[in-house]
Amino acid sequence: MSKPEVVADYARVHELAAELAFSEAAGLRAVELADLSPDRSDWLRYFSQFLMTLGAALIVAGITAFFAWNWADLGHMQKFALIEFGIAAAVVGTWRLDIDSIAGKASLFVAAFLVGVLFAVYGQVYQTGADPYGLFLSWAILILPWAIIGRQAGLWLLFVILLNLALIMFWTQVLAPPEGWWQLAQLFGPLVWLGSLVTDSHLSSAVLLLNVIALLAWEIATLRGATWMRGGWYVRVVAFIALSTVVPPTLLVVLAASLGENIGLTILSPILMAVVTAACLYYYQYRKRDLFILTCCAFAVIMVVTSFSVRLLLNDFGSMLFLAMLLIGQVAWAAYWLRNVARRWEAAA
Amino acid sequence: MSKGKVSLNELVATLQAENLITADSEQVERALEHMSGVQPWYVRTMVGFGAWLASLLLIGFVSSIGFTFEGGFALFGLGFMSGAVLLRRSSPSDFMIQSALAASLAGQALFIFGVMDAVDWDEPEVIFGLLIFLNIVLFAIFPDRLHRVMSVMLSFGSLTVLFYFWKLNALVPLLGPAITVALIWISRNRMALLAGGMGVYVRPLQSGLMLSAFGCLMMSTVYILPELGGTFEFYPRPWISTVLLGLLLLYVARDAWAGMLATAPQSTVVTIYTLLAIIIGCVWMAPGLVLALIVTLLGVSSGHRTMTGAGIGFLVLFLGTYFYGIQITMLQKSVTLVTAGVAILVARWIVLKLLPDSAQWEVSHV
Numbered sequence: 217m218s219k220p221e222v223v224a225d226y227a228r229v230h231e232l233a234a235e236l237a238f239s240e241a242a243g244l245r246a247v248e249l250a251d252l253s254p255d256r257s258d259w260l261r262y263f264s265q266f267l268m269t270l271g272a273a274l275i276v277a278g279i280t281a282f283f284a285w286n287w288a289d290l291g292h293m294q295k296f297a298l299i300e301f302g303i304a305a306a307v308v309g310t311w312r313l314d315i316d317s318i319a320g321k322a323s324l325f326v327a328a329f330l331v332g333v334l335f336a337v338y339g340q341v342y343q344t345g346a347d348p349y350g351l352f353l354s355w356a357i358l359i360l361p362w363a364i365i366g367r368q369a370g371l372w373l374l375f376v377i378l379l380n381l382a383l384i385m386f387w388t389q390v391l392a393p394p395e396g397w398w399q400l401a402q403l404f405g406p407l408v409w410l411g412s413l414v415t416d417s418h419l420s421s422a423v424l425l426l427n428v429i430a431l432l433a434w435e436i437a438t439l440r441g442a443t444w445m446r447g448g449w450y451v452r453v454v455a456f457i458a459l460s461t462v463v464p465p466t467l468l469v470v471l472a473a474s475l476g477e478n479i480g481l482t483i484l485s486p487i488l489m490a491v492v493t494a495a496c497l498y499y500y501q502y503r504k505r506d507l508f509i510l511t512c513c514a515f516a517v518i519m520v521v522t523s524f525s526v527r528l529l530l531n532d533f534g535s536m537l538f539l540a541m542l543l544i545g546q547v548a549w550a551a552y553w554l555r556n557v558a559r560r561w562e563a564a565a
Numbered sequence: 566m567s568k569g570k571v572s573l574n575e576l577v578a579t580l581q582a583e584n585l586i587t588a589d590s591e592q593v594e595r596a597l598e599h600m601s602g603v604q605p606w607y608v609r610t611m612v613g614f615g616a617w618l619a620s621l622l623l624i625g626f627v628s629s630i631g632f633t634f635e636g637g638f639a640l641f642g643l644g645f646m647s648g649a650v651l652l653r654r655s656s657p658s659d660f661m662i663q664s665a666l667a668a669s670l671a672g673q674a675l676f677i678f679g680v681m682d683a684v685d686w687d688e689p690e691v692i693f694g695l696l697i698f699l700n701i702v703l704f705a706i707f708p709d710r711l712h713r714v715m716s717v718m719l720s721f722g723s724l725t726v727l728f729y730f731w732k733l734n735a736l737v738p739l740l741g742p743a744i745t746v747a748l749i750w751i752s753r754n755r756m757a758l759l760a761g762g763m764g765v766y767v768r769p770l771q772s773g774l775m776l777s778a779f780g781c782l783m784m785s786t787v788y789i790l791p792e793l794g795g796t797f798e799f800y801p802r803p804w805i806s807t808v809l810l811g812l813l814l815l816y817v818a819r820d821a822w823a824g825m826l827a828t829a830p831q832s833t834v835v836t837i838y839t840l841l842a843i844i845i846g847c848v849w850m851a852p853g854l855v856l857a858l859i860v861t862l863l864g865v866s867s868g869h870r871t872m873t874g875a876g877i878g879f880l881v882l883f884l885g886t887y888f889y890g891i892q893i894t895m896l897q898k899s900v901t902l903v904t905a906g907v908a909i910l911v912a913r914w915i916v917l918k919l920l921p922d923s924a925q926w927e928v929s930h931v
Contacts, residue, residue: 220576221599222569222572222573222597222601223571223573224572224573224575224576225868226867226868226870226871227603227768227871228573228600228603229576229601229762229822229873230578230755230759230767230768231571231599231600231768232573232576232596232597232600232651233756233759234759234764234765234767235596235599235763235764236586236588236592236593236596236754237587237588237760237762237764238585238586238759238760239585239587239760240757240759240760241586241588241782242580242760243759243760244756245580245583245585246576246580247756247867247868249571249575249576249579249580250571250576250868251571252865252867252868252869252879253867253868253869254824254868255824256825256863257826258781259821259824259825260825260826260867260917260920262865263821263825263913264913266861266918267909267910267912267913268913270880270909271907271909271910271913272910273884273904273906273911274884274902274903274905274906274909275902275903275906276903276906276908277884277888277902277905277906278898278899278900278901278902278903279899279900280888281888281895281896281898281899282895282896282899282903284895285894285895285896285899286895287896292900313809333676340583344745353858385906395854434719473678476928485661507605507607507608508605508607509691511607511608511611512930515611515614518615522618532629533625533626533628533629534626534629536622536623536625536626536629537622537623537626540619540620540622540626540666540667541664542620542622543615543619543622544615544616544619544660544663544664545660545663546615547600547612547615547619547663547664548658548659548662548664549659549660550611551604551608551611551612551659551663552659554604554608555602555604555608555659558601558602559601559602562601564838
């Protein structure tokens with residue numbers, strides 16, 4: 217049987233050094249051979265990319281904090297002029313610095329983010345009374361052309377998050393405003409209404425659908441050869457969001473079915489969760505390898521099975537021992553299965 | 566060989582050819598076999614969360630049992646911990662590992678509750694002192710990486726709580742930098758520690774110290790309204806942490822400079838250190854940003870991608886929490902963030918101008 221080609225990363229080199237009792241010289245040589253220590257070129261690359269991203273992020277956060285402060289002595293037009301100047305400068309920066317460079321990408325992201333700040337200040341100044349979904353939707357629509365030409369995962373993720381927020385706000389404020397005591401949640405601000413995701417199966421299904429479309433579109437584009445889309449973090453974040461929209465309502469349906477009749481919980485959530493989890497388990501195991509998404513799926517299944525067992529078995533304290541053993545067994549099985557999947561991939565590589 | 570794609574088999578073969586491995590081939594085969602089972606951080610997180618949840622259920626079960634003598638819970642807890650250690654040492658199966666983790670966590674809680682119940686002590690010194698003691702012992706004898714990480718975190722968490730009970734709030738800003746000193750020392754001397762037979766402790770210590778330092782610095786964003794806390798200061802003078810962490814950042818940054826400034830003149834080095842000092846000054850009230858930079862740098866310099874990711878993740882988390890904190894005004898936050906951001910971009914531009922052959926990175930294509 218051929219030995220699997222296991223990559224010599226930080227964890228494995230150190231585990232190996234501990235297990236085989238390396239001398240210090242052997243350990244340092246292993247680090248050198250595994251190329252773990254960056255050379256001058258690596259340092260310059262990290263330095264350039266990290267500081268550019270960090271600097272841009274801090275400036276954007278600072279500008280947002282400045283306008284959140286709502287300085288009364290600064291006139292409306294001055295506020296708008298400042299933000300619009302920022303957007304224009306960032307766009308010119310993108311053009312001058314090259315849209316495919318790290319500086320150009322950071323500059324374009326800053327411009328896209330400042331569009332949202334502009335809308336927020338507009339709402340602050342004119343108090344239009346418009347529903348917040350309009351802000352997120354307009355923001356998303358306006359940055360869409362930049363996302364298309366920008367070809368960066370960060371911008372697309374911002375776009376998807378804005379669409380998520382717009383959909384949730386539209387649903388909870390226009391399409392199906394909550395009734396009764398849940399209306400009081402509005403007193404704590406519109407973002408508290410994100411909690412509706414857990415108590416409304418139709419809303420959580422709509423948000424799930426949105427994220428599944430975002431995920432599928434990305435995967436299809438990657439398969440068609442869009443090389444800039446090959447990084448894994450966009451897929452992981454969107455898959456995580458998708459599962460997060462459907463797992464909590466499913467748990468609530470399982471744990472408190474009678475409660476579901478009074479709010480918006482239906483059998484739709486568990487069905488969709490089963491379908492999405494099964495699809496992810498198949499696709500990210502056999503078609504595209506992603507252990508993170510498989511781990512999320514395994515954890516979701518464990519939570520649902522445990523909730524179901526709690527519902528059926530939790531009659532007295534004695535049943536807690538059984539539930540503890542069941543949970544331990546499931547997590548142990550998941551760890552074993554994930555390890556085997558990783559080994560299978562390594563052997564096939 | 567491309568970066569990050571060297572296989573362990575190739576690496577071992579080279580080390581054997583250079584006579585740097587003394588273990589026999591059977592041991593090497595066994596070790597290589599074991600290496601393919603090393604789990605990534607997210608699987609360990611899932612396992613840890615599962616163990617914690619299972620320990621709560623175990624505590625619920627044991628607490629339902631009535632004892633006719635005082636200290637029954639303590640004995641039960643001690644039994645759980647001893648059993649967990651034996652189980653973990655005797656079996657490599659996933660079920661046993663998971664059971665041992667849950668039993669140990671439940672055992673600690675039951676033991677402390679039992680001792681308090683038996684001797685009628687409910688002083689925080691006893692509770693948290695016992696927790697620290699138990700975790701120091703378990704760190705040494707419980708052969709599990711995840712458990713050791715939890716032990717480090719529980720120990721430092723308990724110590725921090727004790728600081729508040731002893732009204733030593735003034736020392737809290739020193740705790741994060743002190744933990745960071747230990748983290749830096751271990752990261753720099755990890756190979757010497759490995760060679761000295763401390764290999765199994767190095768990585769859990771690194772992870773535990775890093776997470777404990779994150780926890781300490783996150784407290785700097787917590788503010789208790791005077792109406793609620795009177796004169797209580799949760800994290801007094803955060804700038805003390807910034808100064809100390811700033812000095813540590815200057816120290817850690819030597820790795821980066823050694824890699825980039827090997828041929829640069831002295832004036833360039835001085836300029837770069839001055840720029841770094843200015844950046845540290847700009848984030849005077851946000852020490853977590855400096856810690857994030859230290860952890861990221863440590864991760865990059867050792868090729869530890871999880872640590873690099875943790876540093877960046879903490880930076881985002883700290884920034885978000887700092888943004889919503891109410892201790893300082895939005896204007897102060899704005900000034901802090903914008904000046905720091907501008908200083909960082911200016912520093913980047915100057916450094917890339919000063920360094921020879923670095924023009925290609927100024928507009929680096931990704």
